[in-house]
Amino acid sequence: MRNLLAMFFVMMILLTGCSNEPSVEVKTAKVAAGDGALTLTRDGKISLSNEQEVLSGVSGNVIEKSFQDGDEVTEGQPLFKIGSKEAETELLQAKQELAQAMTTLAKEVAQKKPVEELQAEISERQALIKKLEDESAAGIVSSPMAGQVNIGSVRLGAEVKADETVLATVGKDNPVIVRFEVSEAEKNILSTGKSKVTLKFIDGTTYPREGKLTFNGTTAEATFDNPIGLLLLGNDVRLEISGLSVPDALLVPEQAIHQREGGDYVFAVDSNKAALKKVSIGGKIGNKFIVDDGLKAGEEVVIEGLSNLHEGTPLSVKNDK
Secondary structure (H helix, E strand, O other): OHHHHHHHHHHHHHHHHHHOOOOEEEEEEEOEEOOOOEEEEEEEEEEEEEEEEEEOOOOEEEEEEOOOOOOEEOOOOEEEEEEOHHHHHHHHHHHHHHHHHHHHHHHHHHOOOOOHHHHHHHHHHHHHHHHHHHHHHHOEEEOOOOEEEEEOOOOOOOEEOOOOOEEEEEEEEEEEEEEEEOOHHHHHHHOOOOOEEEEEEOOOOEOOOOEEEEEEOOEEEEEEOOOOOOOOOOOEEEEEEEEEOOOOOEEEEHHHOEEEOOEEEEEEEEOOEEEEEEEEEEEEEOOEEEEEEOOOOOOEEEEEOHHHOOOOOEEEEEEOO
């Protein structure tokens, strides 16, 4: 009898301890059914449209740059000179020596002295100068088009390789482009052409013109008309792409998904307790995953406080609005 009473009290203590497990404060969000209210946001920078890279045709060092970043340039306008200071010095010295020889020749002719050797020397110097000038001209890099020029990381004195080093880019500042990477799932949804593309500045104000989306592989380009130059090259901006439709899809915030034992799991809320559920993920849209199996629309999943949870943990729930 005493043994039975002892076991009874032990069980009561264990049960009491379990029921008194402190609740964990968590933040939750509801599993949403895909609809037309989905909005994607992306941060990016203003880039020129129709950009072309400016490459050097010769290897050497950048010894001249004849523009300021952001200048408007014409097609064929010289932008850089590639070569070496030694070659430029040799050309200058050759021209000076030729001038001195020409002066000497004029004096010799005036004095009616023999000038055959001097004329031969002058011809050699002229041939050398022609060779050096041709080499120098080969190092002149011109703009491939009219537009705005933007230098990259290349600066004066930098070493460049022929047909490899990008010296600068030239493009149009009307329209301009904001580029961003997309997943295949995002690309499929954005490609429907029913979305509205809005650009916002860092201060939160909205650019008054809508953009248009195009794709180059997994890179999306949002193009905006810029008739008065309000969108400046390199400006940080945020894109909002609204009006997206994800029919028959369930969406769950990425913070809710965690991996264990080789699978994807969430903690759902079941009678104010944590319920561990395995889910099947079918892609990602913005900061939400598409759930193919394991959850139902309207269920609550934990998005903050996951590290303190196990199956059955009592929850103090704060909903994400």
